[in-house]
Structures are given as C-alpha cells and as structure tokens.
Amino acid sequence: MIMLRDIRKVYTSASEEVVALKNISLHVKVGEFCVLKGASGSGKSTVLSLIAGLSKPSSGEVMVDGKQISKLPDTFSAHFRRRNIGFIFQKYHLIPTLSVKDNIIVPLIPENLPLAQIEQRVQNVMEKFSIAHKATSMVKYLSGGEQQRVAIARALVNHPKIILADEPTANLDATLSMELMTIFEMLKNEGVSIIVATHDPLFFDLACVDSIKEMKNGEIVS
Ligand SMILES: Nc1ncnc2c1ncn2[C@@H]1O[C@H](COP(=O)(O)OP(=O)(O)OP(=O)(O)O)[C@@H](O)[C@H]1O
Numbered sequence: 584m585i586m587l588r589d590i591r592k593v594y595t596s597a598s599e600e601v602v603a604l605k606n607i608s609l610h611v612k613v614g615e616f617c618v619l620k621g622a623s624g625s626g627k628s629t630v631l632s633l634i635a636g637l638s639k640p641s642s643g644e645v646m647v648d649g650k651q652i653s654k655l656p657d658t659f660s661a662h663f664r665r666r667n668i669g670f671i672f673q674k675y676h677l678i679p680t681l682s683v684k685d686n687i688i689v690p691l692i693p694e695n696l697p698l699a700q701i702e703q704r705v706q707n708v709m710e711k712f713s714i715a716h717k718a719t720s721m722v723k724y725l726s727g728g729e730q731q732r733v734a735i736a737r738a739l740v741n742h743p744k745i746i747l748a749d750e751p752t753a754n755l756d757a758t759l760s761m762e763l764m765t766i767f768e769m770l771k772n773e774g775v776s777i778i779v780a781t782h783d784p785l786f787f788d789l790a791c792v793d794s795i796k797e798m799k800n801g802e803i804v805s
C-alpha cells in the first residue's frame with residue numbers, strides 16, 4: 584500500500600543544507616496502523632509529507648497504492664491526495680475566516696456530490712467529533728482542541744483509504760483522545776491504512792497498533 588525505498592530528503596536554502604531524512608525505507612500494508620515516534624526534528628513530519636506527495640524526495644522512491652507518488656506531476660498528486668488521503672496536519676491548516684462546516688466541506692467541493700449527501704457527510708463527521716454545535720462559528724474563534732477536531736473531521740469526510748496524522752492528539756483531552764483511538768481502530772478494521780507521527784505515549788501500547796517505528800536524526804532506528 585505504502586512503500587518508501589531508500590529515501591533521502593535534503594532541504595536546501597541559500598545559507599544551508601539540512602539533511603532531514605538519510606536512508607529511510609518503510610512498508611505499510613492495507614489496514615495497517617503504524618506509529619512513527621522520535622524526538623523533535625527527527626523527520627516524522629517530513630516522512631508524512633512525502634507519502635502525501637506534498638514534497639518530493641531528493642532521492643529514492645515513494646509508492647502509494649501502486650503509484651509512484653514521488654514522480655507524479657503536482658496536479659496529479661493533488662488529485663490523488665484528495666481522493667485517497669486524509670491528512671491531519673500538525674498545524675491544522677484550516678481556513679480561519681470560514682466556518683467549521685465550510686472548512687470541512689472543502690475537500691468535497693471537487694467531487695460533484697448531490698448537496699444532500701454533502702450535508703449528510705459533513706453532519707456525520709461533525710457529530711462524531713463533537714463539533715456540530717460550532718458548525719457556523721468561524722474557525723479563528725475556536726479553541727486549540729476544537730480546531731484539532733475540525734482538522735480531523737475534514738481529513739475523514741472524503742472517506743480516505745489512507746490517514747496520515749501528525750500529532751493528532753496534541754490538543755485533545757483524555758476523553759477526546761480515546762474517542763480518536765476508537766475511530767482509528769474502526770477505520771483500520773475497515774481496511775484503512777493509518778500512519779500517526781506522535782510523542783503521545785497513549786499510542787505506544789494500543790492493541791490496534793501494528794508497528795511502532797522510532798526515528799532518530801532522519802533515520803528509522805527500530
Ligand atoms: N521546509 C524546510 N526547510 C528547511 N528545513 C526543514 C524544513 N522542514 C523541515 N526541516 C528540517 O528537517 C528536520 C526534520 O523536520 P520534521 O519537521 O520532519 O521533524 P519532526 O520529527 O516532525 O519534528 P517535530 O516532532 O518537532 O514535529 C528538522 O531538522 C527541520 O528543521
């Protein structure tokens with residue numbers, strides 16, 4: 584389903600070169616729940632962005648669902664991502680001046696679904712993440728935990744085959760974190776592949792997690 588082979592990623596700016604990933608290989612199967620852990624700066628978010636096709640490796644290849652995502656032109660990878668991947672960003676990337684509901688609708692816009700179906704799907708995810716009471720509130724007025732729930736709802740509204748979640752529980756309380764685990768477990772059982780980058784120990788002894796990879800200085804060490 585997801586295959587990274589001999590990945591190296593170097594960020595280059597005018598003044599310096601940062602080697603973010605040195606020699607990463609990773610295989611995540613259909614319905615596998617994989618956790619990436621490791622110190623800040625070890626390369627977790629970089630791995631997720633390569634799988635999503637949001638950035639390209641300096642060398643090596645990234646295969647997702649049989650496609651070499653690292654070689655697709657940007658317009659194709661954007662389309663592929665919208666159809667197949669739900670990305671819960673570390674910094675949410677919500678549109679602050681739109682309402683909760685409108686933020687969640689965004690990934691559905693290009694899909695040409697009947698309006699009633701859109702409404703239904705959005706309502707369902709808002710209820711699942713206890714954010715329906717804020718449906719018409721502008722996102723910029725929400726608390727951190729509320730914004731995190733909107734970001735999760737937006738990632739799931741398209742029924743993706745792959746979920747990439749970057750520190751998804753950073754701003755959730757214990758109850759909401761457990762609810763998210765239950766939802767991840769349910770999705771995994773439906774065959775969704777899940778990769779979570781996290782420091783949260785909650786993920787380290789969950790029965791539904793299949794593999795835990797530890798990253799250190801741009802490498803997977805265990
Ligand atoms: N766009 C960029 N330009 C330059 N360097 C970058 C860029 N993005 C990430 N880096 C560097 O690459 C390394 C890996 O960063 P990354 O964000 O993947 O780490 P992380 O494990 O997700 O950290 P955290 O736990 O703090 O989120 C870091 O040294 C970071 O400074």
Ligand SMILES: [Mg+2]
Pocket residue numbers: 627628629673749780
């Ligand atoms: Mg990160």
